[in-house]
Amino acid sequence: MEVPAIGSERLRVCPECGADVPEEERFVAWCAECGWNVDPSGAVEPQPGRIEAARRRLAHRYGEQLLADIEQSRDRPPPRSSYRALTYVLALTVHGVTVALFVLGVLLVVLGWGTMLGPVVGALSLAVAYILRPRWGALPKDAPVLERAAAPALFALVDEIAAVVGTTGVHVIVIDARFNASVTTYGLRRRRMLRLGLGMWEVLTPQQRVALLGHELGHYAHGDTRHGAVVGNALHSLRVWYYLLAPTPHPGPGALVVNWLTFVPRWAVYGMLVLLDQLTLGAAQHAEYLADRTAAQAGSSAAAVELMDRLLIGASVETELRRQAVAANTRVGRAAPRNDAGVGLWASLAAHIEAVPEREYERLRRVSALRGHSVDSTHPPTHLRRRRVVTDERYPGRVRLDAVGNAAIEVELAEARRRLAGEVIRDHFR
Ligand SMILES: [Zn+2]
Numbered sequence: 118m119e120v121p122a123i124g125s126e127r128l129r130v131c132p133e134c135g136a137d138v139p140e141e142e143r144f145v146a147w148c149a150e151c152g153w154n155v156d157p158s159g160a161v162e163p164q165p166g167r168i169e170a171a172r173r174r175l176a177h178r179y180g181e182q183l184l185a186d187i188e189q190s191r192d193r194p195p196p197r198s199s200y201r202a203l204t205y206v207l208a209l210t211v212h213g214v215t216v217a218l219f220v221l222g223v224l225l226v227v228l229g230w231g232t233m234l235g236p237v238v239g240a241l242s243l244a245v246a247y248i249l250r251p252r253w254g255a256l257p258k259d260a261p262v263l264e265r266a267a268a269p270a271l272f273a274l275v276d277e278i279a280a281v282v283g284t285t286g287v288h289v290i291v292i293d294a295r296f297n298a299s300v301t302t303y304g305l306r307r308r309r310m311l312r313l314g315l316g317m318w319e320v321l322t323p324q325q326r327v328a329l330l331g332h333e334l335g336h337y338a339h340g341d342t343r344h345g346a347v348v349g350n351a352l353h354s355l356r357v358w359y360y361l362l363a364p365t366p367h368p369g370p371g372a373l374v375v376n377w378l379t380f381v382p383r384w385a386v387y388g389m390l391v392l393l394d395q396l397t398l399g400a401a402q403h404a405e406y407l408a409d410r411t412a413a414q415a416g417s418s419a420a421a422v423e424l425m426d427r428l429l430i431g432a433s434v435e436t437e438l439r440r441q442a443v444a445a446n447t448r449v450g451r452a453a454p455r456n457d458a459g460v461g462l463w464a465s466l467a468a469h470i471e472a473v474p475e476r477e478y479e480r481l482r483r484v485s486a487l488r489g490h491s492v493d494s495t496h497p498p499t500h501l502r503r504r505r506v507v508t509d510e511r512y513p514g515r516v517r518l519d520a521v522g523n524a525a526i527e528v529e530l531a532e533a534r535r536r537l538a539g540e541v542i543r544d545h546f547r
């Protein structure tokens with residue numbers, strides 16, 4: 118069935134419809150006409166767990182409906198914003214219970230001191246209140262943390278993009294090796310932390326990097342509720358409650374009574390958890406669409422669309438890093454000194470991803486639409502996010518990252534790049 122080679126690209130004939138299908142060694146051969154072999158690994162890939170699968174289905178359905186809402190009502194207030202009030206009422210109720218437990222504990226210990234049971238129950242309440250206490254997040258101890266003085270060019274870029282999307286910059290930038298980027302806060306003062314994964318950063322063009330930062334900083338600008346202190350901590354408390362109230366698996370007579378007594382509170386907690394999760398899922402997905410718009414405003418619509426395509430190649434990045442880690446370890450085994458092992462890792466990764474042809478992206482986009490690819494279960498499906506950026510107003514991009522600025526940032530990241538390359542090579546070889 119093989120057709121002679123044309124240049125370096127060979128052709129074969131689609132077994133389904135007979136159209137010509139280019140064959141390239143590194144990539145899946147598939148048919149653009151009828152869709153033959155678009156998703157060869159789809160059937161064999163491990164399926165997510167039941168709860169995760171359900172959430173993904175829901176995120177998919179909701180993502181589509183939300184997109185339709187947004188596309189129809191350009192200037193109306195965000196859909197379902199009325200849920201926001203209910204979300205906060207629920208979250209504050211959860212925190213109210215924690216405060217009540219704390220007060221009850223103090224009162225029982227202080228006032229019930231003469232009795233036998235008072236201090237015991239009081240101490241128990243205080244212990245539970247302590248477990249439920251709000252968490253503020255902390256700086257990671259195992260990753261390079263950049264402060265302003267160490268990376269002036271990168272922070273200047275972040276500041277410039279932040280100003281465009283209507284917020285302020287960050288306090289620290291944490292670098293890791295992952296194919297990801299995120300924003301959070303840390304400490305009681307809720308200082309801002311941007312996390313940049315080199316697995317993603319290194320395979321982006323300068324303008325795609327601007328779009329990525331525009332997306333992340335957009336989350337601060339739009340006040341993402343799910344990550345906010347009040348709601349985020351309420352979700353945490355509910356998960357702790359659910360764990361505390363979990364039934365004993367093979368109960369004796371005593372535990373059976375406890376299981377029976379905790380039945381109603383357990384399901385109440387579960388109901389609250391599902392409700393709060395659902396209420397914030399909508400807001401979280403809406404926040405993603407808004408953040409994609411700020412990505413376009415900062416970097417340009419074209420760069421934002423390219424960024425969406427890049428999100429689809431996470432698996433290729435992983436595979437390539439693993440391949441390089443094995444190769445580097447083999448070399449180390451022979452001659453080269455160990456701290457040279459990481460040199461060139463990120464540049465090779467970038468070159469590898471740079472060589473991915475448009476046809477492969479087209480295939481991945483089709484797989485994404487078929488399978489409902491999303492970055493995680495709170496993000497809308499990537500193909501819908503891409504469609505939204507394509508159909509939205511065209512933005513020329515207000516921030517340019519030129520070659521000089523890009524080179525300055527690369528110098529500032531040099532130490533983190535070297536250290537993380539070493540870690541990638543070590544970790545993938547275990
Ligand atoms: Zn075909």
Ligand SMILES: [Zn+2]
Binds near residue numbers: 332336405408
């Ligand atoms: Zn996001």
